[in-house]
Amino acid sequence: MVKHLTKDKNYLYPALALLGSLVVFLILGMLGPFMHTTIENKNFLALHIVFEFISILFSFSIFTLVFYTYKENSNSRSILLAFIFLTIGTIDTFHTLYYKGMPEFFTPSCAFKATAFWVISRLIMSAGFLLAVIISGDKPFRISRWFVPVMSFLVSAAVFYLVVFRRDLVPEFYIEGQGLTPLKIYAEYAIISLQVITAALSIHEYSRTGNRSPIIFATALIISIFSELCFTLYISVYDLYNFMGHIYKIISYSVMFNVLFIQNVRLPYQKLKEADLILKNHAKTLEREVSRARDQIFDTNKKLYRDIEYAREIQQSMLPEKKLDFGEVEFFSSLIPNQMLSGDFYNVFEIDDNNIGVYVVDVSGHGISSAIMTIFADRTILTNKLDPYKQQLLLSPAQVLNDLFSLYNSSNFPAEMYMLMFYGVFNRITGEFTYSSAGLNTQPLYISGPEITALECDSAFPICKMGKFIQPSFKNSILKLNPGDRIFIYSDGLTEAVNREEMPFTEERLMGILRRNHTLSAEELFYEIFDRFTCFVLDKKLEDDVTLMLIQC
Template sequence: MILEKGNKVYGIKNDYLYIIIILVITSLVFYLSMVFEYEIYIIFSVVNFLTWHTILEFISVIFAFIIFNNCYYSYKHTKRVRLLLLASTFFIVGSIDFLHTLSYEGMPFTFAQSSVEMATTYWVFARLIMAVGIFISSIIPFYKKSKFNEKSAIILNILLIFIIFHIVTYKIDVLPPLFIQGKGMTSLKIYLEYFIVALQILSIINFIKTYEKTSNTYLIILSSGLILMTFSEGLFTLYRSVYDTFNLLGHVYKVWGVYLIYHSIYKYNIDLPYKKLKEAQGKVSLYADNLEKIVNIRTEEFRKANEKLNKELDYAKVIQQSLLPPEKIIFENVVFNSKYIPCEKLSGDFYDIYEINKNNIAMYILDVTGHGVPAALLTMFSINNVKSNEKIIKRYRGLKPHKNLKNFYEEFNKLNFPEEMHIVTFFATYNKPNKVLTYCSAGMNCYPILIRRTGEYELLDKSRGFPICQLSEFFTPQYESAKVQLQEGDKIIFYTDGLTDVQKNSSIDHKKLLNILVRNSKSSGEKLNNYILKKLENSIKDFDDDITYFIMEIL
């Protein structure tokens, strides 16, 4: 619904039209009954009034117990506190309204002689409990749950009903009077009615606020029922005889209001779930009827997506491997032979060999945690930090491996990499005239192996360092380089742990690698490389970790 005023446009939700219509009709009837009071005011005969009163009250009691039953069994499945509170409220209210009906003046003797005082007291108890219960339910969060046993709640409700029944039926004199014969309602009764009206208005406001957040239409119906109950209480402040027009009209409003409350709760807790279930069954039936077609469509979509992803990974693989040095590099008096075997299209291993100047060669090998795309991206970061394109920086860091790795650690910690990601690397510089290798390890878990021409070997494990990881806030590592003198015929193999990881790759273990190096100590680096590759081909079929190594041979 759209209302226009000047240049502004005001929108009213269609759901509010329902509550507006109820409010207008109820207010109009209430207003007309006040204006034409003398024309319509009647004191009915006891028989006629009791007939209508009993019918209306029994209808109200039936709706109250249906609401109780609905909320009680819904609570058993959902454990929502609001449902338990509403179940208890309407169980008590339905029971007390039943006692109110039996005790109305003019009704036959049941537990005690019926009277106006007894019926009025029952009425006020029921309305107070209902107003308080609904108000509390309006402020309880919708999804708040409880482990309270529903059967225990019923026992407590029955106990409360029995206490009220005993006091009102047999000890009513201990309660202040609410109605005095010949005078009408007392001030206390009227004030209690106003208090009930106030609680119901607050409940309406709370439910409408919840509707604004959730757009739950059934809250509008519930609020409409409370509006009718509010006007009903207003009418019960006006009657002068328990058999007059205002009293009867108040009961009509009450039954109408309870029906709307029942309608909203029934629709939300029973009708709506069944509708959703039916819709879900329809969708399942539709999917079942078209399952093969849907599977074929989805399979084709997955195939295309996978094909696209594989093309992108192939392209990324080309880019990453293009950054690697050639498998064989020859410098003056030193030769490098290498092999790079990723277990996936993208690898977390990387190495590089490059000249710092005419007298010095830099080399490094690194291993990022994991493999695949995340590890490959981290290798790109590593390349830019380990090897600088600036000649001065390249020379300064290259000649001092520990300075290079310390800078690498600091730069890594400036960025917000995941805490579980880390890098281990080994950086070395070879001085060709002096044949001295200066090196530093940053947590490398497999030290390079130096094999002398004589067959003796040693591990390059004399340096000091720490893995590249996110710990700068708690720890400042120390990096120290070490040196080793090389001779003609010496060879060094630099490698990542995938080469000797027999658990992941079923490859050659560290002991076998040493035996291979010792037996081939007099062979060239190229022959040694071919021998290792042959061993790998014989031992590895499927592998779960990247394998990277390069062999440095002094000529």
């Protein structure tokens, strides 16, 4: 038997397919976290449309070949394969139309629908291939060829209705922010198992009959198995494992197309064979172009990442020291960004010999644009300090916010962006803390011994592009601080952060920490809050930036 295998070169096809696919797959595995790098949404969507178009074209071409040669090859296997490829081609079209980021089609596109269509299509394909291999290829099956498109339409329509309009009946295969569900991974393993069995039966059929088509079909299935393995490993629908899964899929489909072409088309269809050769050449050219484009995207992303890293270092360098002691008052602060660049910012600075200014700003959104907006706020406020005529303006938080609102509306900032800010001034002589808020959606906490009170703010209007319609009136509030009194200022990223169980940190948890530890020193209390928070979220990715500041009189 072994001697027979070594002499028969046709066994090299599945062997080389297995070896080549495995080597590529192992190389991808050695790349580690790099394979979870996400391609920019619009670029990935363009690539995804191209890849799916090619595979859909293969599916419909295979159906067309079998459909129009059915009279000459009317057997049960051919009619089943025609049904399978027409159905999965249609469902793959739905998968492409509803891929996350695509325009709305009846209902909005999302990862759930695209993944559901994908799993159903792969299950139909794998189960159908196994059935096609089990049944006799020579058994006649006399039935109208129009039975195939009618049944395919009914099945595809049923799948479309369930996934698009009856989501409650379809299990979750992908959860935004978390990735693949265990059910999706188990489904892929079931698909792989069916394909392994089908490939083994196809090789056995070749050894029994000598017909070359089954072993070439097994070769395609082996490549398809590695495609499914890639789809068990991706985290984001835009990462490189997803990308490579589509590459494997296209290669597998091209091999299947070749098998069924040889099986169903003879000399009268020679021109169709030449067209197939042209299509393969175009596919290879497209693959090279896509590979070149992918390299360019990688280089661009690398440069962008380096620039963002520099910007992060610059932004962090603009923050004050985490501990500042001015004698009469101490400040403890920290900023935890949810991305490399933060939309939160704060500062503590001496206005004059008797007054210390402090502010916390929370800009809508995250990333580069939000970080630039925080620098705008910081430079606008500190510029007044350098001007002797405007320095007194910094002593009135309400006036600072009014001027910042006016300047923001006179600038060419995007209308959808806005800033939330809390600004305060501590007077060293009187111990008074004068403050005003521009919509900061958390209330600073006044801590006097075990008593904790939320500071009341007269205005909750943000710094936004609404100056043409309304002119908010920010007002000052004054709080007399006695020695030992404290003020805790924080952004909503603190209380809204969730842990692995999706439970939020909450204001109640924060208040409990403050009450139980009010006897600690200010520095000890600050780091108690910080440590409790970091232990709560652990490695869970933050959805928002987090700012913490404790003022000790």
